Amino acid sequence: LVLLISSPGGSGLTAERIIKACRSYSETDEYVAVVPGKAKSAATMICFGASKIMMGPTSELGPIDPQVSIKDGGQPYSVYNVIQSYDNLFSKAVKTKGKLEPYLQQLEHYDEREIEEFRMALSLSEDIAIKSLASGMMEGIDEDEIKKKIATFLTPKQTKTHGRPIYRDEAKKCGLNIDILDHNNKLWRLIYELYIRTNSYVNTFALKCIETKNHAYSVNLPQKQEEKA
DSSP: OEEEOOBOOOOHHHHHHHHHHHHHHSTTSOOEEEESSBBOTHHHHHHHTSSEEEEOTTOBBOOOOOEEESSTTOOEEEHHHHHHHHHHHHHHHHHOSSOOHHHHHHHTTOOHHHHHHHHHHHHHHHHHHHHHHHTTTTTTSOHHHHHHHTHHHHSHHHHSSTTOOBOHHHHHHTTOOEEEOOTTOHHHHHHHHHHHHHHHHHHHTEEEEEEOSSOEEEEEOOHHHHHHO
């Protein structure tokens, strides 16, 4: 089974289900992930479940740390950074020998229950990524060692921001099984043409398009959206 994937990301739990589905429906219990453009965040996690990732010169993977909007419709924040800022403030408040008020005022903006949920969300993403790799392309490697190898994907410490691309060379250095293809490769040209055609079709006419060797299925845009397109 070969999965052509183009996605900005989504739910880690959904990524885990997709990994399970791809492995279950493959006759070999494994699949190849092809990334013609971007497979970011949770889509990167789906790639972690593959036995091999095919990438071109501009293909992008990305960090998998969860993001959260503190206010409805507001700017998304890294869950990792929210936890770190809370822990730093709490630590400074405990250690201070002076006025506590500045720290207490800032800590009032945090909800301890939410912080615990954020910790679990961060732990969940890490757990899905590491277990997917340990049962796939990094089988036989200790989970602690896998965590060290993919550290750049787990937090924004190195990438600095969630949206920053992780290209194929860096991904390969992390121990991922990357099949490197260039623009002049015949197979890659066919893959990229399929990607461009499908992407254009979905963005213009359909909400969803699924094609297999023998079948094609699509869900059309609602009439109002189709008129706008």
